[in-house]
Amino acid sequence: MGDFLSYTQAGHVVTLTMNQPERRNPLTGNTAVEEFLAAIGRIEADPGVRAVILTGADPAFSAGGDIRTMQQQADPSVEPARIRNDYRRGIQKLPLALFNLEVPVIAAVNGPAIGAGLDLACMCDLRIASQQAKFAESFVRLGIIPGDGGAWLLPRVIGMARAAELAFTADVIDADRALEWGLVSRVVAHASLMDEARALAERIAVHPPQTMRMTKKLMREALHTRLDTLLEMSAAYQALAHKTPEHAEAVSAFLEKRAPNFRS
DSSP states (O other): OOSSEEEEEETTEEEEEEOOGGGTOBSSSSSHHHHHHHHHHHHHTOTTOOEEEEEEOTTOSBOBSOHHHHHHHTSTTSOHHHHHHHHHHTTTHHHHHHHTOSSOEEEEEOSEEETHHHHHHHTSSEEEEETTOEEEOOGGGGTOOOTTTHHHHHHHHHOHHHHHHHHHHOOEEEHHHHHHTTSSSEEEOGGGHHHHHHHHHHHHHTSOHHHHHHHHHHHHHTTTSOHHHHHHHHHHHHHHHHTSHHHHHHHHHHHHTSOOOOOO
């Protein structure tokens, strides 16, 4: 893909790896956002992709914002309006694109996920963590706020009270506490993290891809939609699902007691 993000595909699963380990995989001060947007566009255009794994090159998942970029923004010559537009045209495009990607995304958190790095993990659908992972919503420690949507994302993952505790204290929590709080669904040995992530991705990828995309869309919409609206949307999606070749194949396979064959 570029200097920051590597894109590999095995079967129906794409793995995106943030690959600036010497800088702890920052999301600003480089081409990270542009490369993420290009990768997401590539995934959306490829019907053969059924699941995505997002991870970082060791030792970190992502340290979030680049400190040198923050120092430049603090210069008195830089107008607040310019900073606002930089956020809107830059890092804020990432949560919109990744959160709305129709393909399920698994964050394989291999090390510290700090600030925007934690928020990046929250943009994904599922999170599994290495025993070496650490998490912090650390913006207040640097005198800034979560400008990348973290104030919306984090409470929806772990609830308002725990999100407030992390955001207001900037405390760092380990993988076991993240599991206890529901931030991740499992904690695994560091050496087996990617194997576990791939196994989970494969369990997702065996299912009908169009049905999976509609299921994810419904779950995303449910975060901010009334029940009656979601039910109407579900009825429309179900009407589409009943007429797909995938549904016909799944029913036939079930009745014939064989494995289904879903073609992308």
